[in-house]
Amino acid sequence: MENAAIADIFDEMADLMEFRSENPFRIRAYRGGAQAIRDLDEPVAAIAKDSGRNLADLPGIGKTLAEKTLTLLETGKLPQLEELRRAVPVVVVQMARIPGLGAKKAAKLNERLTIESLDDLKKACQEGLVAKIKGFGKKTEAAILDGLSIAKQASERIYWAKGDELATVIGEYMRQCKTISQMEWTGSYRRGRETIGDLDLLVVAKDRTAAMDHFEAFPGRSQTIVRGETKISIRVAGAFQVDMRLVEANQFGAALQYFTGSQSHNVHLRRIAKDHGLKINEYGVFRVDDENQVANEPIAGKTEQEVYGAVGLSWIAPELREDRNEFEWATKNKFPELIEMSDVVGDLHMHTTATDGTATIREMADAAIERGLKYIAITDHSKRVAMASGLDEERVRAQWNAIDSLRSEYDGRLVILKGIECDILEKGGMDLSDDCLAEADWVLASVHYGQKQPRDQITERILGAIENPHVDCIAHPTGRLINRRPPYEADMEMIMKAAKANRTMMELNANPARLDLNDIHLAAAKRHGIPIVISTDAHSTDGLVVMKYGIKQARRGGLTKGDVANTRSWEQMKGLQ
DNA sequence: GCCGTTTTCGGCCCGACTGTTTTCAGTCG
Structure with a gap:
């Protein structure tokens, strides 16, 4: 298991x-x-x-x-x-997912009324039965009816990339509000989690009412969930929740730390504070005396650095705040120096019109130069991927010849590598002959078919590819699609050991739906000493933009520039192969 | 159920908002 x-x-x-x-x-x-x-x-x-x-x-x-x-x-x-x-009846669990209902209320409803499905609940609300129960009222009843219609949508987590688009649009809109002097996104979006459940905006504003009014007037708003003195929550784009919190400027760091989380990171931090005779909340860091009296004036709070510093820790990058190793690192001030977008100089996974891409080699090359890359590998599909009109040996050699003749034109500006994304066949073995693969500069191996094979079988297939001397890197190693498809059953520990032994690299596919390897696997690969290649798997010139999502994921895995192969020049890369 | 410079019991992070309450429980993050 x-x-x-x-x-x-x-x-x-x-x-x-x-x-x-x-x-x-x-x-x-x-x-x-x-x-x-x-x-x-x-x-x-x-x-x-x-x-x-x-x-x-x-x-x-x-x-x-x-x-x-x-x-x-x-x-x-x-x-x-x-x-x-x-x-615990299944329907109780379902009820608790309705916004506004939790475990306690759901259990009580089930206890007092005969409810076997969400339809029964709807009927009970419409008949006014819910409002009669002690602790429930007309408003709760109406809220349940409302919540029933969006329960599924509201509980869905969206890709980080999608959250990024929303945050950008809302951020630009909020910047028009002149009373706002400071503003920052917090929560899982700031931590760069692969999916986002909601967005949290932290704001300093002279006129809080005006800031809230402006927020509430956002054109994409469909509903206001709550509005109080310091917090307002709305729904946008259907059911997606966006919160805004208002704090004073001297509390901004404390609030930023607090709302960035993660929850378990905060619990850990507060425990450390307690040991120091301090208390941390979103308003600052406070001294607590022997009588358990909390001081009125904070000793820190303006910046996050102050807050962490107050308990003897150095500042922790948001991507690392999951209560994994970060407190140990912060105590010793020995953090991995996390990779930055500007460290990446090559992209080793992309497709062209020869298979299922929409741009030519030349167009991809020009787009890569615009992004400041020094080398790219053209890695179209092999023939097994018939749906994408994958390349057989004749066609791939023709493509490589075309690349050869383009090279002089790009000399000194961009190195274009002759690559292939070669399928690992269902029965094991590679889709193209060793002779053919030997002619390539860069060979990715990947599973596209037989993804549901049992553990032993799919592990064997991937091990076979790793052991092939021509294979340089395993692409999207677990095959998962976030929220859509589970990973292969493969034994990742065995795969990583083999990758290390055979000097085969592993990909971090930066496509926001893949982000494969995930953060935990990246940390494992780092422990094994396997070079990671962050790639876009671009199918168009615009597809190259996703590199930034890969960088975010890599940072969550604790990767440094040195852990990532395509931060090196192509000459140095060859030494890793 | 976990944990220990307060170590085998007695704590366990902290606060906003709402609805249905007359002082607080439930939900959420």
């Missing part, structure tokens, strides 16, 4: 325990355990097998969760989970 699957089970247990009003700290412990296992950069199964190590030594995992993990590894099942699933 993979780490992610075990983590999902602990998370589900935490969710279900909420419906049973269990001790909230016990619930938090399960969530903490889930995160600890999800964030491991090695398989928990490997630790369990190692007689010299103990699962309970992992932070956040104690005796109980260690035992449950072992049970899951051995049997694939957990009796306590089955029990919880039986105890």
